[in-house]
Amino acid sequence: MNKYIFGLLLSILMIQIGTAQGPPITSDNPIMLSEGTVIVKTLTEVRVTDGGDFTRIPIMVHYLPTSNTLVAIHIPYIDTPHGNGLGDIEFLIKYQFLRKDFLRKTFRMVLKSKQTLPTGLYIGDPDFGIDKYQAYYSVIAGYETIKHGMSAEVGYRYISGPISDRMIGKIGFGLPLLKPLYPVNQLNLYFENTFEYALGESQMNYRFAQGIQYARKQWTYDLAVEIPVMQRIQELHDHKYSIYLGTRYIF
């Protein structure tokens, strides 16, 4: 029964409908800024569970060597009831292989790959560290206009070791509170849904996040609360809710 539910959900175009006014908070879109851009950002997650609070504070540096490629490194600090210190370092590559531009809108598709190295502590949760190599591969498609945007991400998360690999999908909605103008001065609300299906267990999780984002000139500030709506995958602890706090600066 769960397989059919998951199949149905996957077959829906996993659309993150956003305002296209800023990057989404807990998910991704295919918009890339210009060649030579450097972005420094962080998105802290404080995950409250029945086993205590798990905090992940990554410093992320993104660089666009060309207008259709992006490379990034994420270096997290983690603080958990099972230990604290350096987390698993991640390397990210994105390649935009399709771009169709129109007046006030654009359609793009991106391939994304994230490699997670076992550089951090063993925590027992794949999001915080399991002392094993992990990889994530996805395709993102997006149609963005100055009034609204749509992007879809479907991905596969490989986790070496006994923990099951996952299929990942996201659906989100964005609501602009201000008219899209340039220079940037934006206030957006985001409603984002994350689906995760554990292949070995045939179980799924569903989380809902609501966020608010303020963007001005080169700065972006994010705040989101995420709650697990469905939690059937075997996890280290039961997840009660998460708070995300992020900021981004574009050079």
Place this chain on the structure above:
Amino acid sequence: MKNIILSIVFLLIGSVAMIGQNDKVAVKVEGLGCPFCAFGLEKKVKKIKGIKDITIDMETGMMNFQIPTEKNPGLSAIDQTVSNAGYTAVEITIVKPDGTVEEANYFDSQPVEGHQEAKFFVNGKCGMCKSRIEKAALKVDGVSEASWDVKKKLLFIRYDAGIVRLEDIHKAMSDAGHDTNNSTAELATYKALPACCLYDRKSKS
């Protein structure tokens, strides 16, 4: 001999006068789906030395800037810069200080099914006029595409004839302060245009 010397002197004076004068560049850009997209574009374009007064209008896709004539890299380089920023330049117009116009048109966007095309004279003068004219046309419900040729003073539009009449688009032009052959702007509206946009009202198509 005297005439030759005088000619050389005037030529030198003219050349010196050109130095320090700016070309006005207007670029129509496709792919600007968000304000951060515009930021990325501006950041890339600013790397061209001497550029100043960059403005980007999200609704019309128009980017305008000025650059000293001697530093202008030319149409191809501007097109390449926009492409390196991750967007597509479909029209580039350079207005020189002496009034001459260079332009390139890379327009290749697909027509909207069921929309008609029309082209008509709209009086104007510069890149700012272009931005104003196109914005006014795009604000009319039913108009999907608008592009004004600075040199020829022709407005190209695609519109849904089931929603809007051509006369209404002419009226929108005159309401914005720009005369067409079918509609004349009110004097007060014309005079409210910026000084650099006060076109010769006697010139017609």
